[in-house]
Amino acid sequence: MEKILPEYRRQIGSFEVVDIDEKQVERLRGELDVDVPLDLRWTWNYASEVEELRALYERGKRGQWNAEEDIDWSAPFGRDEWFLPRENLLLLPTILTMMGKDEATCREAAFDEFAFTMSQLLHGEQAALQICGQLTNACPTMDAKFYAASQVADEARHVEVIAKFLQRKVGTIYPIGGTLKVLLDRLLEAPTWKTKTLGMQTLFEGVAVGIFDMIQKNCSNPFLSDLIRRVKQDEARHAAFGILTMRRTVRECSQEEMHEMEDFAYTILEALNANQQLDMLHVLGPKYGLDAGNVVSMMLSIPDWAKLNSDLFMHTVVPNLTRLGLITERTEGRYRERGILFGDRFGSGIDADVQASMN
Template sequence: LHGEQGALSLSASLCHMLADPGVVEYAANQAREEARHVTAFSRYIHTRWGAPMPASDVLGGLLKELVDLTDVPRKIVGMQLLVEGLAMGIFASLHSKSQDPVLRRLTQLVMTDEAFHHRAGKLWGRDALPMMDEKARNGVEDWAAQCFQILMFNMLHPSQKQALYAPLGLDWEWVRDAMKESYTSDVRRAEMSESTNVFRVLVKTLLHAGIITDRTRPLYAQWVDLGALAGEGEGTVGDAIAAEGLEFLAGVNAARRSRHETAA
């Protein structure tokens, strides 16, 4: 929910910063779709639990930084690649692991929109990055790498889940120490070999957008086999889930047309 709210604010803010009318129209349309996602997740959370948990300091801080940015390339990388890449990974994981059919359908339908946002970011990276001078490009690459590290090492850290642990009587520092005994770097690497792993999807997004270059490659290579990742092609498990969602929506629309034609 917080990620969708951030994406809504980001896409809306881009409408005031971009010069190309066609790109402004795309950003405005994305804002409309993000608003739809915010409404859907808000209703789901209200029905299931009553109220959402607060955003973690790490995610909330990154989203605020992105909204406040005046540097358009970094803002686009942050929204279309980092936030959307993270979203596609999270939604794919939820869809594959959740036992709730409502949540599975909700994430799938949201992904039918997010897949296009995600692809737009990769296309932008391929077109825009080669046009930048070396200093500007290096700045974008370094900033993306920094954001990736912050998210990977902190977003799932027990310190970011204090609101979840407190009602259960668990001290986050105790949870952190317990995790240190079993959640090693080797375990993290093994998890990142799974196709639905959130951070694997994020690395794949950055790789195919041209954000990961020989200069920054070692930072990511310590966690993911980039050669194998490149050999897999651009598609992710999230793309397949979104494609199934589009087929479902096509069936819904066809049924509606049939009813209208019958009524007429």
């Protein structure tokens, strides 16, 4: 099967990573124009054809909020507090704690890594904004066009709120990592509205909901918690759109199309996972005297690495793909081998917010 970024693959122990050097990341980041095939489709049916999407659109209208006015931007948020647990959620403070580094260094590293992660989410939100604009053109029913349009407004607000958060409270926006840039381009370039929906709404939204949820559940700063809660509520609707649309698509498509979608999903998640945060480690590692390759090698040697590594994927994206029939016996083994799938492939159940958006 085709792998993404084959030219940047190398072995660390028995694991194949994607590791892009800084010069090439710079080049990838500089590719601002992306050639996107887009089928625009008219419809003359203005009545509702897909009732659950129309209901989701109504929910979307009711759930609007204003990033400038509804957030208390004067509330404190600073680098002198532990707003996330010291270990287990972020890689750098976990490693530095294991190495016996002092409290202040670990806290500084936690802040830097969090800023990096939020910056990557910001760039992901921009991709979501662009792809939803595409979906408004390409989706065949008026219900889907309405829904996608309401998501365009949501994603613009997410770009706004996360950019303002980073500018006002953090002081830095880190540039996009090379792996993420290539993967987001893949989704933006996907040829049909079905693949675009699978890529953005199911895969990337699934991963993003996982990250937002893990931050929010563990976060002790009320300002950050409120901001993430608002974004996550919107994201739950987006994930519901992905599931509802993909369910129909899956029902109607051939075995061959199923295999294509299944392989597309695997290829994207495999490449994301193959980076093992090397893109982040190359940027922040040197400040803390850490060599990126050594950190990954150390993580890979932890006995329950697969369980730790799969946490994010098992949160939403893998269970959703499984429910859609897009992870089957045919591909389950590959996901396991790469530490993406661990335990029951159905996970622990659908995210409560996503479920609520579908009722």
